[in-house]
Amino acid sequence: MTTAIKVNILPLSPGFLAFTRWASLFLLAGLVGCGRNDVEVYRVAKEPAPAQPAVMPSPGRPGAPEASIMPGLQWNLPPGWQEVPLGAIRVASFKVAGSGGKVADVSVVPLPGQAGSDLDNVNRWRGQVNSPPVTQQELSQLAQAVEVGGQSGQLYEQAGENTATGEKTRILAAILRREGIAWFFKMTGDDALVSEQKPAFVGFLKSLVFGAPVMRTELPPSHPPIDGMSMAGPGRALQTDGGRTNR
Amino acid sequence: MFLDRLISFFTSIRLTVVCLALGLVLVFWGTLAQVDLGLYKAQNEFFRSFFVYWAPKGAPWKIPVFPAGYLVGGVLVINLLASHYKRFSFSRDKAGIWMVHFGIILLLLGQLMTDVLSRETTLHLREGEAKNYSESERETELAIADVTDPDADNVIAIPQRVLMGSKVIHRRELPFTILVKSFLANSQVENHEPGATLPPAATQDIGARATVRGLPRVTEMDRRDVPSAVVELTTPRGSLGTWLVSEFVDRPQSFTLGDRVYELALRPRRYYTPFSVQLLKFRHDVYPGTDIPKNFSSRVLLQRPETGEKREVLIYMNNPLRYAGETFYQASFDPDNQGTVLQVVRNPGWLTPYLSCVLVGFGLIVQFVTHLLGFTFNRKTA
Incomplete structure (x- = not known):
């Protein structure tokens, strides 16, 4: 016969033990509640002086790191097209003037990674001309094959009314994905002018030559500042005087 | 009963x-x-x-x-x-x-x-670059920095959740009150071009030349929300104007109030550490004659000013750096092979x-x- 020998390991009442158990649970719950969403106040050594802010329209930061190197590009300028100063993220920018003061804008924008799906991008452009969004199935019917610098890309054509001005507007946009970069070629402007310029736009796409990489001067969106060796050393650390405090 | x-x-x-x-x-x-x-x-x-x-x-x-x-x-x-x-x-x-x-x-x-x-954050370093913070992949913060002092900035970092949940934010460190006019958890910011359907997002700086609109939130692994907010700064003397802050705007926007200069930025939430990590060299080795990766490694310099600690560490696949409660794993790299992405994991319950x-x-x-x-x-x- 065995007899169970009851031993109280702690000279504490069961009530107190239960209290400590629940207390520890509440403590854990307390940990859940604090620390994560506090406004923080701290003092840090200076970061390198930023340049002028720039808007970088991009369909979101992909999970993978972004390239800071963009390939170069060459083209044959179609008649009537005029090169204009580059915007924040454009590698090429043109103005096309039509009759009666009508104008169209042509942009070339390379973005690292996928830069959103074709569906997202097309629906974004459709939103700009007040057209209803399309589904993936409808998208494949809309896509026109187009040669972009010797490679095959997709051309999408959207037409509608600019809701602000009521003017008839057309967007021709071609997408090419090569070597981890999504290239967007876009012509936006007056409906009739853009329709008339379509052959020139297709010719322009065909004439493109992708060259050796050149260093981009602009950083992609949300990219941490790149500042080389100057960040090294104790100067970069949080200063202890004044301190970093959670309040 | x-x-x-x-x-x-x-x-x-x-x-x-x-x-x-x-x-x-x-x-x-x-x-x-x-x-x-x-x-x-x-x-x-x-x-x-x-x-x-x-x-x-x-x-x-x-x-x-x-x-x-x-x-x-x-x-x-x-x-x-x-x-x-x-x-x-x-x-x-x-x-x-x-x-x-x-x-x-x-x-x-x-x-x-x-x-x-x-907590899982990432540390993106280019060769030669050093940082004493890692950044959240999915959370942002509104950083308001008083940059008047030539040596250091006084930063107030307001997490995204606070921005989402508050209409008025007042801090005694700041001479103005922040009114959150709108917060978009996922958004699209574009240049405000003539004839654009949307009005300019704000009255000041970049916001006056840009439009913003909300997008449905994304939940997939390889995509993320890009939040934006429009904030108005007010003082007892009146409004200073409205600003568009967004991750699309990749540099802080500055303004002057009295004799102080401030900067506003919505950026990935930062977690500072008392030590810095500098990338000395990233290596992407392949098997000879192929493009098949053999090894990814980052040689980093770890420096902790308060203890004088300074040592080189090699981080590679399955050989992370464990230091001060944080673990640095080799996670990714830049396409030009001159930058590395380390995943920084802090797990007190490991x-x-x-x-x-x-x-x-x-x-x-x-x-x-x-x-x-x-x-x-x-x-x-x-």
């Missing part, structure tokens, strides 16, 4: 079995669901919630169809604690059972702790699964040996 029934419900062994069975189904189902939902969304829907919901396509409502991780785990912890409290008294022949049960409780609580307290397994294993051994000894002792004396 009701209390007795409640106690007997929570202390029943049937509840334990039901919870374990539900857990089994949940893990199986949640694992399969990752095929369609991706890891992040599946984790949130199956494990980091109380119920698994179902909704027909496009419907605005959803119904709970299955208990999810928090509910099953929570009930199991209550069940284990309650039955211990009611049923078990400590005796020598039950020591093993106690150890097994407390091992399981520790495992469950440890996982809750990991879920709640662990030891609990090991401790629980030891406790459960040891408990089982103790229980088995106790019974074996009792049995052989009985045979001898019989």
Whole structure:
């Protein structure tokens, strides 16, 4: 016969033990509640002086790191097209003037990674001309094959009314994905002018030559500042005087 | 009466079995669901919630169809604690059972702790660059910095959740009040071109030349929300104007108030450390004659000014740097092979699964040996 020998390991009442158990649970719950969403106040050594802010329209930061190197590009300028100063993220920018003061804008924008799906991008452009969004199935019917610098890309054509001005507007946009970069070629402007310029736009796409990489001067969106060796050393650390405090 | 029934419900062994069975189904189902939902969304829907919901396509409502991780785990912890409290008294022949049960409780609580307290951030470094902070992949913060001082900036970092939940933010460190006019959890910012359908997003700086609109939130692993907000800064003397802050705007916007210069930026949430990590060299080795990766490694310089510590560390696949409660894993790299992305994991509960397994294993051994000894002792004396 065995007899169970009851031993109280702690000279504490069961009530107190239960209290400590629940207390520890509440403590854990307390940990859940604090620390994560506090406004923080701290003092840090200076970061390198930023340049002028720039808007970088991009369909979101992909999970993978972004390239800071963009390939170069060459083209044959179609008649009537005029090169204009580059915007924040454009590698090429043109103005096309039509009759009666009508104008169209042509942009070339390379973005690292996928830069959103074709569906997202097309629906974004459709939103700009007040057209209803399309589904993936409808998208494949809309896509026109187009040669972009010797490679095959997709051309999408959207037409509608600019809701602000009521003017008839057309967007021709071609997408090419090569070597981890999504290239967007876009012509936006007056409906009739853009329709008339379509052959020139297709010719322009065909004439493109992708060259050796050149260093981009602009950083992609949300990219941490790149500042080389100057960040090294104790100067970069949080200063202890004044301190970093959670309040 | 009701209390007795409640106690007997929570202390029943049937509840334990039901919870374990539900857990089994949940893990199986949640694992399969990752095929369609991706890891992040599946984790949130199956494990980091109380119920698994179902909704027909496009419907605005959803119904709970299955208990999810928090509910099953929570009930199991209550069940284990309650039955211990009611049923078990400590005796020598039950020591093993106690150890097994407390091992399981520790495992469950440890996982809750990991879920709640662990933090995953990334550290992106170009060669030569050093940083003393890592950044969140999914959370942002509104950083308001007083940059007047030539040596250092005084920063107030307001997390995204505070921005989402507040209309008015007042800090005694700031001479102005922040009014959150709108917060878009996922957004699209574009240049405001002539004839654009949307009005300029704000009155000041970049916001006067840009438009912003909300987008549906994304839940896939490889995509993320890009939040934007429009904030108005007011002083007792009147409004300073409205600013568009967004991750699309990649540099801080500055303004002057009195003799102080401030900068505003919505940026990935930063977590500062008392040490800095500098990337000396990133290597991407391939097998000769092929493009097949053989090795990715980052040689970094770790410096901690307060202790004078300064040493080089090589981080490569399966060989992370563990330092000051943080673990730095080689996660990714820049396409030009001159920059590295380290995943920085802080998990204060990382030891609990090991401790629980030891406790459960040891408990089982103790229980088995106790019974074996009792049995052989009985045979001898019989």
